[in-house]
Amino acid sequence: GAGVSQSPSNKVTEKGKDVELRCDPISGHTALYWYRQSLGQGLEFLIYFQGNSAPDKSGLPSDRFSAERTGGSVSTLTIQRTQQEDSAVYLCASSFRDTEAFFGQGTRLTVV
Amino acid sequence: GDSVTQMEGPVTLSEEACLTINCTYTATGYPSLFWYVQYPGEGLQLLLKATKADDKGSNKGFEATYRKETTSFHLEKGSVQVSDSAVYFCALSRGSSNTGKLIFGQGTTLQVKP
Numbered sequence: 001g002a003g004v005s006q007s008p009s010n011k012v013t014e015k016g017k018d019v020e021l022r023c024d025p026i027s028g029h030t031a032l033y034w035y036r037q038s039l040g041q042g043l044e045f046l047i048y049f050q051g052n053s054a055p056d057k058s059g060l061p062s063d064r065f066s067a068e069r070t071g072g073s074v075s076t077l078t079i080q081r082t083q084q085e086d087s088a089v090y091l092c093a094s095s096f097r098d099t100e101a102f103f104g105q106g107t108r109l110t111v112v
Numbered sequence: 113g114d115s116v117t118q119m120e121g122p123v124t125l126s127e128e129a130c131l132t133i134n135c136t137y138t139a140t141g142y143p144s145l146f147w148y149v150q151y152p153g154e155g156l157q158l159l160l161k162a163t164k165a166d167d168k169g170s171n172k173g174f175e176a177t178y179r180k181e182t183t184s185f186h187l188e189k190g191s192v193q194v195s196d197s198a199v200y201f202c203a204l205s206r207g208s209s210n211t212g213k214l215i216f217g218q219g220t221t222l223q224v225k226p
Contacts, residue, residue, distance in 0.1 A: 004155070033213060043216035056213065074174065091156065101214070103148075103156040 002026075004104035006092050012080055012110045021077045021107045025094030032075050033101060034067055038088035046090075049075065050097075081112045118202050118217035125192055125224050133187040133220045135176075135202035143204040145169075145185040146214065147179050150199045159187075159200070170200040192224045 005024040013019050025032050042094040043058040049069045064082075069075040078103070079086055089108050093101040119134040137143065147159040147169070160169030165180035174189045185202060202217040 011198065033216075042218045043203075043214075045213055048213050093156075100161075102157050105155040 004092055004094050004102050005047045006090075006104040006107050008064075008107060009105065010108045010110075012112060015084060015111055016081055017056065018078065019082055020078045020107070021090050023075045023077070023092030023094075023104060024032065025073065025075070025092070027111075029094035029096050029102075030072070031095045031101075032069055033076070033093040033095075034077050035058045035091040035093065035103075036061075037091055037106065041088075043091070046077070079109075082109075084107055087111045114143070114204060114206070114215050116202050116204055116215055116217035118200075118220050120218070120220070121199075122221040122223055125222070127176060127194055127224055127226050128191045129213070129224075131189040131192045131196075131222065132204075133200055135185045135187065135224070137183050137185065137202075137204050139183075139204055139215075141206060143206055145176070146203045146205070147174070147176055147185070147187050148201040148203060148216075150201065150219075152198070156201070169178045182209070192222070194224045194226055197222055 007022045029050050032049045036044045047067045048056040064080045067077045086109050089106040091103055091106045093103040095101040114136045117136050131194050144163045146161045148156045149159045150156050161170040162169040162178035165178055168177045176187045178183050199219045199221050201219045203214040
């Protein structure tokens with residue numbers, strides 16, 4: 001596809017369950033980012049992958065959050081033992097090295 | 113730590129009115145500054161950017177000037193249209209690299225009425 005693709009677009013899960021959110025970046029983009037957008041906290045940086053370098057995990061809010069990027073392309077954000085405060089829109093972005101970041105439309109996660 | 117502060121919304125204007133959305137930042141070093149826009153039902157899009165002091169970013173009639181002395185990057189447009197209704201986010205990144213690792217302001221909702 002032409003843009004950053006995220007799936008699912010909406011996810012409702014029960015408190016305590018694990019969830020996986022997927023991001024397909026723009027083909028050829030070397031950098032990939034995850035952000036969280038919530039009413040109380042605005043847009044928060046979570047994690048950043050650049051090529052084969054070790055990811056920058058400085059924004060992950062707790063050890064329940066993890067992310068991986070396989071083959072330098074698709075990324076999965078995993079939230080274990082979800083809590084209600086994890087409810088938010090999770091945004092993925094990609095860029096070619098240090099140029100403009102393009103954002104996907106996000107996954108809206110609701111923890112009930 | 114680094115931070116971005118935007119004026120609170122919502123901002124409601126009539127078509128053809130002038131727009132200013134204030135943005136100030138706190139950062140060490142020399143950050144790059146950005147305005148992103150989120151139209152209803154769409155993803156975030158880069159509107160404009162400036163990478164050094166006194167640079168002016170412009171796009172679609174919007175402008176913002178990087179003011180280091182006042183640590184500001186206010187967004188302006190001389191004549192808004194209904195199609196400009198959206199949420200606007202001011203953001204910074206550290207230096208010229210990692211331009212996707214951004215610190216965002218809280219966002220300002222703009223409503224333009226015909």
